[in-house]
Amino acid sequence: MSFYENVKSFIKRNASKSDQLIQTKSLKEKKHGKTLSIQYKLQVFASELTSNQEVIDSVVKKIIKKDNTKRTYAGKSDQDLTTYTNKIYQYESYQTNKVKLVPSQSDRLDLFIEDIYLGELPEHYTKDALHYLQSTIIMSFAYINGGPYKLWNGPDNELEQGTDSYDLTIYIQFS
Numbered sequence: 001m002s003f004y005e006n007v008k009s010f011i012k013r014n015a016s017k018s019d020q021l022i023q024t025k026s027l028k029e030k031k032h033g034k035t036l037s038i039q040y041k042l043q044v045f046a047s048e049l050t051s052n053q054e055v056i057d058s059v060v061k062k063i064i065k066k067d068n069t070k071r072t073y074a075g076k077s078d079q080d081l082t083t084y085t086n087k088i089y090q091y092e093s094y095q096t097n098k099v100k101l102v103p104s105q106s107d108r109l110d111l112f113i114e115d116i117y118l119g120e121l122p123e124h125y126t127k128d129a130l131h132y133l134q135s136t137i138i139m140s141f142a143y144i145n146g147g148p149y150k151l152w153n154g155p156d157n158e159l160e161q162g163t164d165s166y167d168l169t170i171y172i173q174f175s
Helices: 003-022 053-066 123-135
Strands: 040-045 099-103 109-113 116-120 138-153 158-174
Touching (some): 040 123, 053 138, 053 158, 099 158, 109 123, 123 158
Antiparallel strands (some): 138 158
């Protein structure tokens, strides 16, 4: 019997036993068949956590390097930008899910993105976030703001380019 046949036979024999072996249920089953609902959510900017622009820039560089989509300017061509009145940033579509809240000894939550410490979560979020962190499922991500941009200047009928300081919009929700 070939290796492939052995694997196929093993899977057939043990497929029905996988629930017994793993002994886990999906989140939906654990919640009695109900879908998860958002219990608490917050949005904070990296500039609210740290005034050190170099730290923000280092996080942004890691996100840009790791992002596989490479959709600069949100995937829009220069011609597409003529219909927008706001700045379109080069990396505004880039994001990461590597956002961590870590309880510290001072009843605060330290926030890390891409394993880089940004600062403590603002105090007005901490009490609720600590409560939900212990009893719910957390989903978090961060998007890049700022950096190189393009802006269509309608009256002058030209495309302007510039650069703003980088920042990050951080979303955290508990379900």
